[in-house]
Amino acid sequence: MLKTHFLTPYLYLFPAAALLLFTFGYPLASVFYFSMHRIRGVSGPFIGFENFLQVFKDTTFHMAAAHNLQLLIAVPIMTAIALLIAVLLHERVSGWETYRTILFAPYILAIPVVGIVFNNILQLNGILNESLRSIGLRFLAGDWLGSADLALWSVMGVIIWREVGFGIVLFQASLLSLNEELQDAAKIDGAGWWQRLFYVTIPQLRDVIEFFVVVSVITMLAWVFGFVFVMTKGGPGNATQIMELYIFNFAFRSSLPGIASAVAVILFLITLVLIIPLFRVHSQSNEGRNS
Amino acid sequence: MSESLRKITRREFLKAAGIGLAASSVAGILQACGAAPTDMPATKPPPVVPTVASTAIPPTSAPQSAKSLRWDWWGEQEAPGLETWVKKTLDLYKQKSGVDIQTTLVDSSVVVTDIQTTSASGNPPDLMYFWNGIYHMESVWMGYVEPLNGLLPDDMLKASGATVLSIFQGKQYRVGWYACSPIILYNKDMFDKAGLNADQPPKTWEEFMAACDKLKSKGFTPIIGGLKDGPWGEWYLGHSLAQNLDTPGEVLSLFNGVLDWREPKYWEQWQRLGDLWKAGFINNDFLSIDLYPGIDNFGTGKGAITEAVVSHAPKMQSMLGAEKVGAMVFPYGGKGKMAGKPMVDTQGIGIASGSKSKEAAAELLKFMGTSEVMTSLFNEVKVFPTYTTWDGDKEIQDPTSKYIWQNWVKNPAGIPYISNLMPTLFWTDAMFVNSQNIISGKFTGEQAGQNAYDVTQKWVQQNPDLAEKYKAWTKEMNV
Secondary structure: OOOOOOOHHHHHHHHHHHHHHHHHHHHHHHHHHHOOEOOEOOEOOEOOOHHHHHHHOOHHHHHHHHHHHHHOOHHHHHHHHHHHHHHHHHOOOOOHHHHHHHHHHHHHOOHHHHHHHHHHHOOOOOHHHHHHHHOOOHHHOOOOOOOOOOHHHHHHHHHHHHHHHHHHHHHHHHHHOOOHHHHHHHHHOOOOHHHHHHHHHHHHOHHHHHHHHHHHHHHHHHOOHHHHHHHOOOOOOOOOOOHHHHHHHHHHHOOOHHHHHHHHHHHHHHHHHHHHHHHHHHHHHHHHHHO | OOHHHHOOOHHHHHHHHHHHHHHHHHHHHHHHHHOOOOOOOOOOOOOOOOOHHHHHOOOOOOHHHOOEEEEEEOOOOOOOOHHHHHHHHHHHHHHHHOOEEEEEEOOHHHOOOHHHHHHHOOOOOOEEEEOOOHHHHHHHHOOOEEOOEOOEOHHHHHHOOOOHHHEEOOEEOOEEEEEOOEEEEEEHHHHHHOOOOOOOOOOEHHHHHHHHHHHHHOOOOOEOOOOOOOHHHHHHHHHHHHHHOOOHHHHHHHHOOOOOOOOHHHHHHHHHHHHHHHOOOEOOOOOOOOHHHHHHHHHOOOOOEEEEEHHHHHHHHHHHOHHHEEEEOOOEOOOOOOOOOOEEOEEEEEEEOOOOOHHHHHHHHHHHOOHHHHHHHHHHHOOOEOOOOOOHHHHOOOHHHHHHHHHHHOOOOOEEOHHHHOOHHHHHHHHHHHHHHHHHOOOOHHHHHHHHHHHHHHHHHHOHHHHHHHHHHHHHHOO
8 A cells, every 4th residue: 555644635635725825714714803993994903892982882783784684584485385285296296396496597697787677676666565555555555665664674585586596496406305204104104285294304405404494594693784785775774784784884885894804703793603513413413313 | 849848748737838828826915915905095196106108108398199099988978979979089089199098988887986986006098088076076085186277277177177076275177068057947938837937947946836836837747857866956056055155165164064954044955855855846756767868858858847957958958949948047035145046067188197198188178169160069969168268159049058158168157066066975875874764754854954964973973084174175175
């Protein structure tokens, strides 16, 4: 057997590791560094945790964080819708491939495009309200983006509309790889459609559901800027203010990247706190299955 | 291939590549760490480190030696057609001077910070488009903008229409380019039909409310606009707050917390906005549409009065008919010395401190300020050039356009657009929030004043360095 120096494998790994460190590690370190300085341009004096203190006592940040948490309500909704539709498509209803393409289409649209389209649809005198009025449902017409009470829910609805397609395709792909014998056995045992869904199908999809939930949680915490920026700019008032927009405003409008970085650090830590337990649960369940 | 190269095995090549990459990565990281920021005062210009490139540049007395310049600009967004005109004009300049100008049309969200980030990274454009007031003065205080005194003749600086908001401690940092003064446009036809005198628009707030009432009673939407994206509220604040102010210095004192937003005279403009809304004088989808669609709705005859900037007037004339569009000053509604006067504002161009070709950049500015170039700007883009040396009275034929030019561009009695002194944090957290919350019914005028006060205190805490600059600027602006 060929003997190699014990460092050789590490040397092969080093270029990729160094590249990763430089492209991800360096910016991350910079964000932590900026968060402790009053940055003007790219430099400024060290101010300790002052940026964090400013952020924590800012009511706008409180609202932004609360809105991000509110958006997490979309995660179980998206998961349930995606799962249900995927299972229905898996039943091979007539034209299921066409339905799948149609349902996935929103996901491949660019977020600004989605935002602009829904901007027009959801205006007070836009297509949705005009349609409702024309069919005698005037009482359902609302100022979807102009009302502080409705705006965040409207944005959430648009996010669900776009993101659910990803879940459908993901779940459907997993369904195709499931062991059909289990389904057949359950049928022979007299299990109904819902029983098979809850006791056979969903347990088998557990891993991919967990993955989708994790991705969706990250989306709601750190990937909704595009929707909000295009559709509401955080308004009316602060009704749709979110942490990403807060970061953007400080970084690119108020020229205070130090404060923007402090929020980025907070967001990073929150995401870690939420995701690590999810992965821990995942690994524990894997260990349980293996044992 | 040489013998020595042929002998290198795949394994050896990978090892060498690994070592090379590692060395370059470590060098990059060390360089980044070594470049750790110092406690440099915000106003101190970043140190200029002589490089091969900079030392190779010939003396400043030979400006034409620059072969190319970079110019980051904005404006197509508010003056459609400007991009085509810029390209054409710069092609002409290249033919005349041999200097190639590379342009970048920047996004609205980075007009303020573009000069800061590019300068900080050591690669600023030579010329930069600047909004007026604090939107470029902040970069001046960081040392990223070159004073134009000495680079351009004094009479040119004075005539360029940059306004007093481009001057700090006697130095001017922009030249004007085209006018963007906020203005109130109205539909003369609707005024006639409502029994109003279209040639004598309302001058006081009471007259204005009465006119809105008459328009509404005839089935017209008196005021049309869009507040969803925010700038409508900025224009409104500029117009309405000025009614109770004596000098631009007073608004600087408000923005840096020396004066108190909780005094009724400083928040009553938001109360008045609420009054307009509650009376049903504003379009019902005001919060649901953006600024420009709102202005376009005026052009399609959906409302009688709108807020705009002077560069919108020609488009509105082409949509409604030239004779149907009137221009009026925001109604007189306060006791300040600035009340009832038209506001004058301009977009402008400056030179980056980090430019290696400042004189060549100044030459381009001189070219842009010639009468021929300004006339072509007016004729082709329909925006008003800002130079007082340009003979608008001769070049402008349309009476409404001439009236606008005389009152909102070339008017020595015009007042500066005070919203240009608003810190960006105030824009996002107070102006934007207050105007929308007033319409939503979530704020009263007094609550809006309290929020403005809170945001101002927050800004002072977050920006102690800028607050000091504001104080220094206030002394100049109180004149």
